[in-house]
Amino acid sequence: MGRRLTRVALAAAVALTAGCGGPGGPGGQPVTRATSSDTSGLFNGLIGGGTTAASGNPGYIKGFIGGVVADEPNAALVGREVLSAGGTAADAAVAVGFALTVTLPSRAGLGGGGACLAYVPRSKAATGKSDADKGVPEAVMFLSPAPASAVGADRPAGVPMLARGLYALHARFGTRRFESLVAPAEQMAHDGIAVSRGLAHDLGVVAAPLAADAGARAVFFTPAGAPVAEGARLVQPGLAATLSQLRRSGVGDLYQGGLAHTLAASARDIGAGLTLDDLRRAVPTMVPPLTLPAAGGLTLAFLPPPADGGLATAAAFAALPGGVAAAGARGLAAAARWRQGGSDAQAILASTNLPAAGLPALPASSTFITLDPQGGVVVCAVTMNNLFGTGRIAAGTGMVLAASPAALPPPLLAAVLAYDARRRSFHAAVGGSGQDGAPLAAALALRAALAGSVEAPPSPEPGRANVIECAEGLPRSARSCAWRADPRGSGLALGSSG
Numbered sequence: 001m002g003r004r005l006t007r008v009a010l011a012a013a014v015a016l017t018a019g020c021g022g023p024g025g026p027g028g029q030p031v032t033r034a035t036s037s038d039t040s041g042l043f044n045g046l047i048g049g050g051t052t053a054a055s056g057n058p059g060y061i062k063g064f065i066g067g068v069v070a071d072e073p074n075a076a077l078v079g080r081e082v083l084s085a086g087g088t089a090a091d092a093a094v095a096v097g098f099a100l101t102v103t104l105p106s107r108a109g110l111g112g113g114g115a116c117l118a119y120v121p122r123s124k125a126a127t128g129k130s131d132a133d134k135g136v137p138e139a140v141m142f143l144s145p146a147p148a149s150a151v152g153a154d155r156p157a158g159v160p161m162l163a164r165g166l167y168a169l170h171a172r173f174g175t176r177r178f179e180s181l182v183a184p185a186e187q188m189a190h191d192g193i194a195v196s197r198g199l200a201h202d203l204g205v206v207a208a209p210l211a212a213d214a215g216a217r218a219v220f221f222t223p224a225g226a227p228v229a230e231g232a233r234l235v236q237p238g239l240a241a242t243l244s245q246l247r248r249s250g251v252g253d254l255y256q257g258g259l260a261h262t263l264a265a266s267a268r269d270i271g272a273g274l275t276l277d278d279l280r281r282a283v284p285t286m287v288p289p290l291t292l293p294a295a296g297g298l299t300l301a302f303l304p305p306p307a308d309g310g311l312a313t314a315a316a317f318a319a320l321p322g323g324v325a326a327a328g329a330r331g332l333a334a335a336a337r338w339r340q341g342g343s344d345a346q347a348i349l350a351s352t353n354l355p356a357a358g359l360p361a362l363p364a365s366s367t368f369i370t371l372d373p374q375g376g377v378v379v380c381a382v383t384m385n386n387l388f389g390t391g392r393i394a395a396g397t398g399m400v401l402a403a404s405p406a407a408l409p410p411p412l413l414a415a416v417l418a419y420d421a422r423r424r425s426f427h428a429a430v431g432g433s434g435q436d437g438a439p440l441a442a443a444l445a446l447r448a449a450l451a452g453s454v455e456a457p458p459s460p461e462p463g464r465a466n467v468i469e470c471a472e473g474l475p476r477s478a479r480s481c482a483w484r485a486d487p488r489g490s491g492l493a494l495g496s497s498g
Contacts, residue, residue, distance in 0.1 A: 060084065061373065065372075066371040066481075066495055067370075068092060068371070069368060070096050071107070071466070071485070071489060072099075072490070073492040074193050075096045075103050078184045079368070080494055083372060087372070088376050089371055089372040090172070092370035093116065093368065093378035095184055097368070098243065102193060102236060102243075105400050106384065107383065108366050110239075111144075111402045112402035113144030114413060115139060115415070116139070117137050117139055117379050118138055118140060119136075119137040119138075119378075121426055122135065138172070138286050139286070141286075141304075142164060142284040144159055144402045144405065145158065146404045146405050146406035147278045148275070148278055155271050155403075156390075157273060157389065158385050159278045159282045160401070169378065179248070182247040187240075195229065195232050196490055199230075202364075203220055210227075216391060216392065238393070238397060238399075239397075239398030259397065260276055262396045266397060272392065287304055289303065290302040290310055290346070292314055294450060296450075297420055299421050300416055301419065302314045302415070305345050308410075309381065309413040311335060311345050312335040312439035313331060313416055314349055315330045315354075316331030317416075317443040324460070332436060337354060339359075358436075362435040363387070365383040367432065367433050371483075373475070375425055375475040376426075379416070379417055379430070379431050381414060381415045381433070383411045386402070386403040390402065390403050412436065412439055414433070415430070428450060428467065428470070430467045432445070432464070433465075434459075437461060440459055441486075444457060450469075454484035455484070466486060466491065467484050
């Protein structure tokens with residue numbers, strides 16, 4: 001069974017420097033299984049500079065580059081370019097995460113947070129002593145907490161965690177220059193992107209309350225007062241300036257530098273309740289995942305609480321032999337038990353008399369997965385704790401602030417990966433979104449992936465699942481790999497092989 005959950009503080013250097021159902025894939029998108037494609041010209045010069053296929057530039061890796069799945073197509077393309085330039089799965093995930101703050105700010109933003117699972121099958125340092133060096137997954141936890149005090153805040157915000165979380169992921173697993181992974185997001189915010197179907201949908205859902213904020217109205221609405229439509233150009237100069245500052249000065253500037261002071265002052269003006277002390281204390285952690293054994297000698301690693309969507313996914317997966325409805329109910333009951341004060345996730349999973357329980361209406365989230373040719377994989381779930389968070393943009397930053405988890409129930413962040421510890425090989429990764437449907441969606445997709453298919457039966461609404469699977473294990477067999485975004489959403493799954 002899984003290891004006991006323990007919290008481990010991240011290195012001091014990292015600390016100092018550092019709604020609606022989730023979209024999945026374009027309707028009718030076919031499964032992609034190790035096929036060739038070329039988009040290397042899209043972001044030339046952003047990943048490493050230059051236009052030739054040298055290390056650090058798109059097109060450097062020939063043949064199999066891995067795969068990427070994200071809930072927004074532009075972000076997925078950014079991730080693919082990082083992989084084709086020779087980046088690791090972590091490098092690609094960092095670039096995708098920052099890109100989503102521009103292309104899907106309804107669900108992913110610098111003001112929000114999330115959690116990731118990262119796995120490296122084979123360490124370059126055989127003498128390494130950490131779990132990652134031993135071929136064991138790690139969870140990077142950067143959930144957006146409530147501010148220490150929100151007295152006088154009419155719309156309290158969560159403490160921004162995404163930038164530090166992505167920095168922690170990169171510090172542990174990345175190889176490319178961190179600033180080069182921020183650059184594509186910066187350029188898209190500055191030059192503008194075509195509004196995707198998923199973002200247009202989210203804007204339509206919350207148009208009225210979002211338009212009440214002057215900052216949000218100036219960015220996400222036309223001069224006539226209508227939300228920007230699918231295909232329209234969305235330019236975010238304020239966010240571009242903040243991303244530029246992060247690229248040039250480092251992530252720490254947002255937490256204890258000039259950006260921190262700007263954000264704290266703006267947060268006070270818009271009733272968000274954030275202080276400089278809140279920002280300084282915002283530190284991600286690296287913790288062991290929640291694990292379960294699976295057939296064929298595989299181990300399943302789930303996001304651990306407080307990202308309790310992982311616990312719910314584990315409970316739902318274990319209960320699938322009893323039927324889909326029973327599995328969904330079991331997953332939600334496990335999460336509800338944890339939120340009622342459950343102290344041990346493994347004990348909750350093992351319980352034979354877990355009472356049925358539901359959860360209140362939950363916020364939206366978004367997931368993405370990146371896989372590199374060596375079998376390194378990252379699967380992340382991110383959120384604003386509400387569609388567009390507080391619905392307010394902090395002046396001088398271009399950042400939409402996430403909602404405080406003290407004001408709304410936290411989302412179920414569902415992510416899982418399957419690996420063979422003995423052979424040190426990756427087999428599957430799944431991210432689930434869609435409010436209370438996220439855990440069951442992830443569990444159903446995981447069951448299909450372990451059977452060698454990304455074609456899972458559609459999960460009950462509003463659940464969505466993104467998946468990458470390598471049935472024969474990676475790095476053993478690249479051609480067994482496939483990737484798929486949920487066909488009912490608006491995302492993209494892609495990769496290539498020679």
